[in-house]
Amino acid sequence: MEELMNQKIKILLVEDDPNFGSIMKSYLELNDYNVTLKADGRQGLAAFRSEMFDICILDVMMPEMDGFTLAREIRKTNQETPFIFLTAKSLKEDILEGFKTGADDYVTKPFDSEVLLFKLHAILKRKIQRSENDSFVNEMKVGKFLFNYNLRTLAHDKITQQLSPKEANLLKMLCTAKDGILLRKDALEKIWGNDNYFNGRSMDVFIARLRKCLKSDPTIEIANIHGNGFRIIFS
DSSP: OHHHHTSOEEEEEEOSOHHHHHHHHHHHHHTTEEEEEESSHHHHHHHHHHSOOSEEEEOSSOSSSOHHHHHHHHHHHOSSOOEEEEESOOOHHHHHHHHHTTOSEEEESSOOHHHHHHHHHHHHHHHHHHHTOOOSOSEEEETTEEEETTTTEEEETTEEEEOOHHHHHHHHHHHHOGGGEEEHHHHIIIIISSOOHHHHHHHHHHHHHHHHHHTTOTTEEEEEETTTEEEEEEO
């Protein structure tokens, strides 16, 4: 993480338990992070709108504004900043809801602090790699569409669609996949960070969204390759 540690990584930590929040802030600062701690969702949103952060750590059950609502508001302001949910809510439905809001990870309490550090490391490393990836041609034709990766747009017949970061990365990987097949494992590890069940469900949602974005061109198909992944086919 040498390239990351050349600068102080700024973390927005939103946690309503003052004791736990203070301990987490101190622990992260001991590991050379710059941490802003806020006690509820409204304070967290105000901080996010007034400063630039590299990553956010959000509790779910908070007064004023819960973590899921805060995450959705953050995504309205910024589609790029990664965030992690840190919560005692461990039901499958809650975890899925967390990933639906665009979370990069979901950590349930109690947890190992060292594991959280490794998760932060992995997410920030992916962020750096995405920003430094200049080898991909920024604009390319996808059937009848013009795909602009940096702007995350699909343009066709005077209509421009805005893609989310994950949609743009998936389409990029589909178009540049070796041997034409995008392996599920490769996409999950590169975009979501690991290939667990919940990330797999999330990726299926984004593949469905891409199919919807491309449906006005009947010559394009994103096909399932059973047991392997996906392939974009042009007829």
